[in-house]
Amino acid sequence: xxxxxxxxxxxxxxxxxxxxxxxxxxxxxxxxxxxxxxxxxxxxxxxxxxxxxxxxxxxxxxxxxxxxxxxxxxxxxxxxxxxxxxxxxxxxxxxxxxxxxxxxxxxxxxxxxxxxxxxxxxxxxxxxxxxxxxxxxxxxxxxxxxxxxxxxxxxxxxxxxxxxxxxxxxxxxxxxxxxxxxxxxxxxxxxxxxxxxxxxxxxxxxxxxxxx
Amino acid sequence: xxxxxxxxxxxxxxxxxxxxxxxxxxxxxxxxxxxxxxxxxxxxxxxxxxxxxxxxxxxxxxxxxxxxxxxxxxxxxxxxxxxxxxxxxxxxxxxxxxxxxxxxxxxxxxxxxxxxxxxxxxxxxxxxxxxxxxxxxxxxxxxxxxxxxxxxxxxxxxxxxxxxxxxxxxxxxxxxxxxxxxxxxxxxxxxxxxxxxxxxxxxxxxxxxxxxxxxxxxxxx
Numbered sequence: 349x350x351x352x353x354x355x356x357x358x359x360x361x362x363x364x365x366x367x368x369x370x371x372x373x374x375x376x377x378x379x380x381x382x383x384x385x386x387x388x389x390x391x392x393x394x395x396x397x398x399x400x401x402x403x404x405x406x407x408x409x410x411x412x413x414x415x416x417x418x419x420x421x422x423x424x425x426x427x428x429x430x431x432x433x434x435x436x437x438x439x440x441x442x443x444x445x446x447x448x449x450x451x452x453x454x455x456x457x458x459x460x461x462x463x464x465x466x467x468x469x470x471x472x473x474x475x476x477x478x479x480x481x482x483x484x485x486x487x488x489x490x491x492x493x494x495x496x497x498x499x500x501x502x503x504x505x506x507x508x509x510x511x512x513x514x515x516x517x518x519x520x521x522x523x524x525x526x527x528x529x530x531x532x533x534x535x536x537x538x539x540x541x542x543x544x545x546x547x548x549x550x551x552x553x554x555x556x557x558x559x560x
Numbered sequence: 561x562x563x564x565x566x567x568x569x570x571x572x573x574x575x576x577x578x579x580x581x582x583x584x585x586x587x588x589x590x591x592x593x594x595x596x597x598x599x600x601x602x603x604x605x606x607x608x609x610x611x612x613x614x615x616x617x618x619x620x621x622x623x624x625x626x627x628x629x630x631x632x633x634x635x636x637x638x639x640x641x642x643x644x645x646x647x648x649x650x651x652x653x654x655x656x657x658x659x660x661x662x663x664x665x666x667x668x669x670x671x672x673x674x675x676x677x678x679x680x681x682x683x684x685x686x687x688x689x690x691x692x693x694x695x696x697x698x699x700x701x702x703x704x705x706x707x708x709x710x711x712x713x714x715x716x717x718x719x720x721x722x723x724x725x726x727x728x729x730x731x732x733x734x735x736x737x738x739x740x741x742x743x744x745x746x747x748x749x750x751x752x753x754x755x756x757x758x759x760x761x762x763x764x765x766x767x768x769x770x771x772x773x774x775x776x777x778x779x780x781x
Contacts, residue, residue: 385692387605472690472744481741503776504769507734507761510741514733515726521693521700531726538730538765546719546768 370408372398374422377415378463386416386471416467420479423464427457427483431490443495444540445552450487451512451535455528458516462525469517480516484509488539504542511538568593570617588626590616595637600679604634604687631691635698638688641680642702648673653709659716660767660775664759666709667735671751671758674739678748685740706732713766727765734761 376398380389389412395405409415430453440449458465469480488509512535519528528535536553544552568589571578594615598607609630613623627633652666674681684702688695707728714720724730735758742751756776763772 383693385690385695387690387692470689470696472686478741478744481737500769501773503757503760503773504764506738506757507764507772510737510761511730511734511765513737514735515730517737518700518703518729518733521696534724534726534730537724538734542760542764542769542772545770550719550722 369398369400369404372400373405373408374415374419375463377412378419378467381416381471382463382466386412386467416471417479419464419467420483423457423461423468424479424483424486426461427454427487430454430457431487443492444544445555446493447488447491447539448532448536448552448555450491451539452529452532454483454487454516455532455535458520459526459529462520462523465516465525466520469513469520480513481509484513500543508539508542511542514538584626587616587618587622591618591623591626591633592637592640595633596641596683597679599634599637599687600677600682603682604690609633631694634688634691635694638683638695638698638702641684642705645670645673645680645684646705649706649709653712659712660759660763660771661778663710663713663762664755664775664778667758667762668752668755671739671755674743675749675751678743681739681743681748681751685736686744703732703736704729710762710766713763716771717766718768723766731762731765734765 373394377389377394380386380393380397391402391405391412394412394415395402398405405415409418431450434449434453436449440446458469467479468483469478472478488505515531515535515538516528519525519531533553537549540549540552543549568586570590571583571586591612594612595607598611598615602611607630609620609623612630612633613620616623623633627636648669649666652669653662655662674684685699688699688702710728710731713728713731714723717723738754738758738761739751742748742754759776760769760772763775767775
């Protein structure tokens with residue numbers, strides 16, 4: 349178990365003691381998924397790890413799927429929180445530099461919460477679009493709101509999102525979530541190259557944001 | 561490789577003069593093919609060792625002579641499938657002619673195979689990652705095995721010296737993400753419509769969007 353959060357106020361959930369049964373259940377589920385895959389996460393296994401009961405589990409969630417969705421929803425909220433908290437310079441408001449804020453917020457959140465991140469990016473969700481794909485699409489959409497140029501071809505937009513997703517998945521599988529923030533230039537390059545070309549993508553991905 | 565494409569026939573049972581290695585290899589192939597067929601249809605979770613035994617026509621004892629458990633067998637099946645996919649891509653990529661056209665043809669060949677055998681696509685991409693961390697690492701290793709096919713792209717990349725060491729991996733990861741999404745959504749059969757997108761995703765990181773778009777729009781040979 350993690351220790352109590354020390355003096356400084358922190359919005360990082362990771363530094364807090366799970367405050368409710370609900371959070372304990374979600375943390376238990378995320379850690380079982382990270383260690384063994386969601387197939388191993390039976391309700392029995394989840395409540396045993398969370399130190400709670402099946403009854404409590406079913407008071408909070410209809411089933412495992414709903415709990416997995418809750419992890420994805422909370423992770424998304426955390427990314428958007430990190431995004432709004434980031435200081436931005438004038439330049440960063442404009443597409444395509446605006447993408448840096450979104451991608452940096454995403455990478456930071458993945459590094460801070462690798463287990464929920466694995467649920468979002470590595471667990472195949474049945475039927476619907478995978479949570480990781482949706483989250484990346486949302487970050488691109490928010491960043492491109494300020495774009496003045498016409499949107500690129502659908503193939504380019506898709507390659508950009510798929511490139512970002514591919515690298516995040518690669519690093520998560522290799523248990524290297526903590527190194528992802530250092531790969532911000534690579535992530536930006538692969539995300540921007542379909543839109544702005546290689547030279548521009550290289551130039552914009554090398555510029556260090558002011559926010560660090 | 562042709563041997564791998566043909567379905568493994570059951571050898572005559574009872575007394576025969578086939579060497580033991582031939583019998584073992586035939587059993588192993590049948591089990592692996594049965595595993596791919598079963599997981600391709602019912603998913604990893606929905607497949608039991610009993611299903612595999614029934615399809616392969618082997619006994620439980622025989623299964624455990626070859627594999628320690630269901631996961632061990634599935635991972636061996638995945639490896640064998642990836643070997644076969646790599647062979648197909650390699651054959652096209654190492655051919656003559658314009659490099660970008662070869663990349664496009666190799667991707668076209670890959671997705672045509674997936675469209676004809678959606679179960680293979682499901683096994684290769686989606687189900688392997690559903691088995692847990694071992695399967696995910698296998699998936700990652702499989703993707704890395706495709707990166708050498710794009711290495712030739714550096715010869716054509718104007719900005720070669722400025723590109724990240726991760727460029728090839730990112731290009732392969734980008735293609736894999738698109739394939740994964742399509743297959744997970746049950747659209748393996750219509751993957752051939754995506755050849756342009758896949759070609760663009762593979763080439764844009766190396767050659768830039770204009771050259772990638774030209775290659776993506778090349779006429780189907």
